[in-house]
Amino acid sequence: MSSDVLLQARGIGKRYGAGCEACAELTGPQAGVNRCPRCGTVHALCDVSFDLHEGEILGIVGESGSGKSTLVQCLYFDVDASEGELRLRGEADGENLFDLPRSRKRRVRGRLMGMVYQNPLRGLRMDITSGANVAEKLLEADVFNFRRIRDRAAELLASTEIPAGYLDAFPRSLSGGMQQRIQIAKALANNPPLVLLDEVTSGLDVSVQARVLDLIRELQRERGMSMIVVSHDMGVIRLLADRTLVLKNGRVVERGLTDQILEDPQHPYSQLLVHSTL
Amino acid sequence: MIRVQGLTKTFHMHVRGGAVLPAFQDVSFHVNPGEFVGISGPSGSGKSSLLKCLYRTYLPSRGEIWYTDGDSVTRNLASEDEHVIISLRRQEIGYVSQFFPVIPRVSALDTIANGMVARGFDRTESEERARSLLARLGISRSLWDMFPSTFSGGEKQRLNIIHAVITSPRLLLLDEPTASLDAESAREAVALITEMKQQGTAMIGVFHDRALLGRLSDRVLEMSA
Numbered sequence: 151m152s153s154d155v156l157l158q159a160r161g162i163g164k165r166y167g168a169g170c171e172a173c174a175e176l177t178g179p180q181a182g183v184n185r186c187p188r189c190g191t192v193h194a195l196c197d198v199s200f201d202l203h204e205g206e207i208l209g210i211v212g213e214s215g216s217g218k219s220t221l222v223q224c225l226y227f228d229v230d231a232s233e234g235e236l237r238l239r240g241e242a243d244g245e246n247l248f249d250l251p252r253s254r255k256r257r258v259r260g261r262l263m264g265m266v267y268q269n270p271l272r273g274l275r276m277d278i279t280s281g282a283n284v285a286e287k288l289l290e291a292d293v294f295n296f297r298r299i300r301d302r303a304a305e306l307l308a309s310t311e312i313p314a315g316y317l318d319a320f321p322r323s324l325s326g327g328m329q330q331r332i333q334i335a336k337a338l339a340n341n342p343p344l345v346l347l348d349e350v351t352s353g354l355d356v357s358v359q360a361r362v363l364d365l366i367r368e369l370q371r372e373r374g375m376s377m378i379v380v381s382h383d384m385g386v387i388r389l390l391a392d393r394t395l396v397l398k399n400g401r402v403v404e405r406g407l408t409d410q411i412l413e414d415p416q417h418p419y420s421q422l423l424v425h426s427t428l
Numbered sequence: 429m430i431r432v433q434g435l436t437k438t439f440h441m442h443v444r445g446g447a448v449l450p451a452f453q454d455v456s457f458h459v460n461p462g463e464f465v466g467i468s469g470p471s472g473s474g475k476s477s478l479l480k481c482l483y484r485t486y487l488p489s490r491g492e493i494w495y496t497d498g499d500s501v502t503r504n505l506a507s508e509d510e511h512v513i514i515s516l517r518r519q520e521i522g523y524v525s526q527f528f529p530v531i532p533r534v535s536a537l538d539t540i541a542n543g544m545v546a547r548g549f550d551r552t553e554s555e556e557r558a559r560s561l562l563a564r565l566g567i568s569r570s571l572w573d574m575f576p577s578t579f580s581g582g583e584k585q586r587l588n589i590i591h592a593v594i595t596s597p598r599l600l601l602l603d604e605p606t607a608s609l610d611a612e613s614a615r616e617a618v619a620l621i622t623e624m625k626q627q628g629t630a631m632i633g634v635f636h637d638r639a640l641l642g643r644l645s646d647r648v649l650e651m652s653a
Contacts, residue, residue, distance in 0.1 A: 389531070393511075406487070406510060407485070407510050407513060414480075414485065414487055416487060417442075421442050422442075425443050
C-alpha cells in the first residue's frame with residue numbers, strides 16, 4: 151500500500167444467494183440485471199476495487215439498484231461483504247478488515263470512520279438528544295470523560311451550524327436539514343480520517359441542500375479527511391468529488407477524474423447518465 | 429517540457445446510435461520552458477479538444493503526451509494515473525478554459541485564493557496575492573466578496589485567468605483567454621501572460637485574434653478541419 155493510500159478496496163462483492171456457474175454471464179451491466187435468472191442469486195455488488203488517497207473525495211454514481219449504498223455499507227461493516235478485501239492504512243497490521251471479528255470491526259469503525267446516511271432515522275437515535283447522539287460516537291471512540299464529551303458535542307454542533315440550545319433537543323423534533331447536520335456532527339465526532347456520505351442531500355429542499363453541501367466542503371477543507379460521496383445527483387458529484395466511479399448493476403463500468411466523467415464519459419451507461427442530467 | 433506525439437481524439441457517442449466524431453488526428457508538437465506555442469485553425473478543428481486532452485478533461489483516444497515535471501520525472505499524461513494528474517493540476521499545470529467553472533456560493537476572492545491554499549500557501553499570503561491580481565485585471569473591489577455566478581462574461585473570464593496564474597504554473601493552457609475582454613483588460617491579461625512566459629512558464633494557447641496570436645507565439649500550430 152503506497153503511503154498516500156488511506157483505504158484500499160479489492161474485489162468487493164455482495165451477493166444474496168449461493169450463486170451458480172451462469173451468474174457471471176447472466177448478471178451485470180451487459181445483462182442489465184443483478185438477479186441471476188437461473189439460480190435467483192442477487193449480485194448487489196461485484197468485484198469493486200479502488201484506492202482512496204489521503205484527503206481525497208471519491209464520488210460514486212449510478213442509478214437506483216446499482217450498488218452504491220451497498221458498497222458504502224460494506225465499507226462501514228453495516229453489511230457483511232460476501233467477498234473481497236478492505237485495508238485501512240496502519241490498521242490491523244495490514245490484515246483484511248473483513249476478516250476481523252465483529253467487535254474489532256466495531257472498534258475500527260468507531261475510531262476511524264464516520265457515516266452519514268440518506269435517512270437520518272438510520273444514523274440517529276430519535277429517542278435520545280442530539281448531544282447524546284454525538285456522545286454515542288465519542289464513546290465508540292473510547293472517550294469516556296463526561297465533561298469532554300459534552301464540550302466536544304457542543305463544539306461539533308456549533309461547527310455544523312446547529313444552535314447551542316439544540317444540544318438537548320431530540321432529533322425527531324427537528325427539521326430534515328437539522329437532522330442531517332446532527333448526523334454530520336456525529337460522523338465527525340471522533341475526527342475520523344474517513345467519512346462516508348450516502349445520498350446526504352436527497353430529500354432536502356434546494357436551499358437546505360446547498361447549505362449542507364457547503365458545510366461538507368468547508369469541513370473537508372479544514373480537516374482534510376478523505377470522503378466517499380454516494381449520489382445519484384451529478385451536481386453533487388461535480389461540486390465535491392475529485393474522482394468518480396460509475397456503478398451499474400453492481401459493477402464499476404467507468405472510473406476517472408470527475409471532470410472527465412462529466413465531459414467525456416466513455417461507457418454507454420456513463421454517457422446516458424451524464425446526458426440525463428436536467 | 430511537453431512533447432505530444434500522434435495525439436488523436438475521437439468521440440464515440442453511444443447515446444446517439446454509436447456515432448463516431450473525430451475531434452483531431454495525429455497531432456505532434458513540443459513546447460520548451462518559456463516558450464509559447466499558438467494553436468490556430470477554423471472553428472471545429474479541435475483546438476479546444478486538444479487543450480482538454482492535454483489537461484485530461486478529455487481522454488485521448490491515441491497518442492502520447494510526455495510531460496517532464498518539476499522533479500524532472502517524465503510521464504505520459506495520456507495514460508497516467510488520475511492521482512498524478514490531480515496533483516499536477518494542483519501544482520504545475522494551469523488551464524484557462526473557455527468558460528469559467530464557477531463554484532457556487534464561494535466569493536471571488538476565495539475562489540482565487542483557495543487555489544494557492546490548496547498548493548500549501550498560507551491563507552493570508554494567498555489572499556494578498558489574490559487581491560493584487562484582482563486589482564491588476566481591473567475587477568472592482570466591490571465584487572471581491574460577491575459570488576462569481578452573478579458576474580459578467582468578461583469579469584468571469586478575468587477571474588479564470590487569475591485563477592490559473594495565481595499558482596505560477598510551469599505549464600499554462602489558454603483557451604481564448606481574451607475573447608470576451610475589453611481592450612484594456614485584454615492588454616493587461618496579455619502583459620500578465622508575457623511576464624509569466626519570461627519567467628519560464630511554457631504555454632499552449634488558442635486565440636481567435638490572429639495578430640495577437642502571432643505576437644505572442646514562438647511557433648504556431650495550424651489545425652485543419
